[in-house]
Amino acid sequence: MSKLRLAAPCNIDSIVDGPGLRIVVWTQGCPHHCPFCHNPQTQSYEDGFEADSDEIVKFIQASHLQSGITLSGGEPFEQPLALMPIAQAAIELGLNVWAYSGYTYEEIIADENKFALLKLVDVLVDGRFVNDLKHYKLRFKGSSNQRIIDVKKSLAEHQVILSTYDEVNQQLGS
Secondary structure, three states: OOEEEEOOOOEEEEOOOOOOOEEEEEEOOOOOOOOOOOOHHHOOOOOOEEEEHHHHHHHHHHOOOOOEEEEEOOOHHHOHHHHHHHHHHHHHOOOEEEEEOOOOHHHHHOOHHHHHHHOOOOEEEEOOOOHHHEOOOOOOOOEOOOEEEEHHHHHHHOOOOEOHHHHHHHHOOO
């Protein structure tokens, strides 16, 4: 059992935090403090509440309509070890795992614990939100500097491979 800090109870039925119907795990605490952040209430490390990863796993196991989970926040890669059993349980249930991070892929792979969580993620939306690069037609990301990365292909090819989910965004000139 791992303890983690959450910003809110898990959200079931999200359709904007990745494809399909998703469960979102909202982590609390973020070092990036991006101006005009979509979730500024998740930045403080003191707010939110403590939860057991086992309880979140049970919640995911009891949900039946979702196609995946999304790790968001806050900054999920600030709590990688506590999120690993949650991501592993999702994989075992046949769910895909997305993560949103203000860290870049390169920053994540440079840190042993963050990298351990990344290896359990299917798709990473990386990079800090930049309000001047915001475009409301962007799909699954907030600003055009962010990348939607196919993690499994990127790890196999030792370079960043964008997900096909970013194709619509590329057509917008991002």
